[in-house]
Amino acid sequence: MPPEAKTQTLPVAALIVAAGRGLRAGGETPKQYRELAGRPVLRHALAPFLAEAAVGSIITVIGPGDDERYAQSVGGLSATKLMMPVIGGETRQDSVRRGLQALAAEDFDGIVLIHDAARPFVSADLIGRALAAAHSGLAAIPTLAVTDTIKRIDGEGCVVETPPRDQLVSVQTPQAFHFQPLLAAHEAAAASGLAGFTDDAALMEWAGHPVATFPGDARNVKLTHPQDFMTAAARLEGQLTTRVGTGYDVHAFTEGDHVWLGGVRIRHSQGVKAHSDGDVALHALTDALLGTLAEGDIGTHFPPSDAQWRGASSDRFLAFAAGRIAARGGRIDHLDLTIVCEAPKVGPHRDAIRARIAEIAGIGLDRVAIKATTSERMGFTGRGEGLAALATATVRLPEQE
Template structure:
């Protein structure tokens, strides 16, 4: 049994995108949209298998989409979908029923910009919740209107989210919800989150990615083509953090708990490495510092794990269409010795940021017994982050 299988829904005809092949098979940047979508799922190491749901007459289109891919070893045989999205997902789940995965990801074939970071966040959410979906804040003012087009009210957008895919579910309750909906002839659900919520299961919403656009109309394709050719500008930011030692038996460095003869004085968990990296990212974005985003005066952050600060900065980068290229941190202290923990720290930072391990550098130095770090009164870290942002963003 595979732990995680991704079902890619690619059975629709996409008529709103205009004449020609279904939108998931139209060319984007010289290759089919579906090819770009599938490449992202192939690349993620936690996804064991991929099942594509296709239209009854689209086998040739599907095979053409696989042709540019170097590795197709993760693919199960495609299945033919239904007349609706709900029917297509049902067909995919039905095909897996005899050897079901623990977790299934449902993704639209016409969302080719899904990032490795969003896939990682989706998988992490799936391990905590039986149903979890990405959503982005709604920035436009939303009005309700009557049949004559007159405004009848304004919706509070703070409670609104624009829902995306991939959506993650424990297989068994999702499959049961589909079976029940079919039996009760409830066939109008436009996504699986709505279906499982109808079945009585809570659905958790986590932060989505503004770049994860769905291609629906010709204007979407025009914007996507422009995006593929938008020049990217490299930026570098730096960060620095320091904490005094205090009574305790451990410290946190780079998201790793390290036994020590002392702790640190801090409002959060006092992880100087993650704090410095967060500030480096915010610096590259020219978006304030860690204190402006997470004020130490706010009791919400008392004892908080610092990985959420770094994830917040990553999300800000994504919202602007940016790419994280490299992180570099230097720990400055007499004790503890960082060397024995270096690889574990690098791996943890890589996991938090969804960077390849060879794009994360962690170094350590002493201050030659000079200053507060030399007197072993505290610990410091400095960091640099290299990013790329779309020109003019």
């Protein structure tokens, strides 16, 4: 069998290095757990490996005491590929070695991709290039041509050399290796007391193995400084997908002296039949937001059969739906509501309703539109038997893993 064909049958594992503290990025939270567009950096970094069919298992090396942060970051992700995390060492070199040892304990033997958790923009194409490069040798790394002139300086800051730029490259991750040679290089370096290797390719070079290169990706940046996070956040904002959801609710009138509309109590000659407070406006808006998430409807989350919701204030329902949007890293762009009834008159309360909806949803007043109409004396609303509301929600959500 040709070597390349044999390599293509090897299993693939990804080892994500997430044990660092990332102090240069600022803040008290390690940078791999800081949020970008509502999701931790680590979750962004894991997503492409989870989506890559060729990757059969993923192991993450985390820092001591980061178990809870890690669990929160990966909550809801596929448990099929994710192995239990491994606690890293004092250096990156130590952390990778511990991750490799954990894979060896599972009898893994194939191709391993080593990736830094602080690189959240790794693409499927780059992973594919890494795997393809691993077919032709024991080690391969993604590189980019150096565009700036590089100087080597001495201890006093004076230039001692200007290396030829055409012989220099910058290096990224994921780096691809055959597992056993890489593990052997790590173990040999540890046994020799050698430390300070800044990437795994350097270890393979030290062990005497040739290291090939393949084209990297300029977008595959490493988050290091506070400005990097600002740039990354702006970039992810542009990767949000727009979704539109609709909602509809209706309630019949009954005895009473008020109705609730959009979180505002309005005096009326009748009340409404409802399990909760019967706010058709907030119910319709709640369904519209849940629709953008494809997460059922208001009855799914607040069933009328559950006594705890009897007489409940409907602002809780809308706040819940808005919270679900935020939890997914989404943004509510606009809420558009139409109320249909012969009475009570909505116009005098329009501003109060808009303000209350904006407050509950946590958005600006300019993102809430309220319209009211009658049904020209036709149908149940025209006969004054009840009232209805129709809502449209426009949100932006990150692409899902």
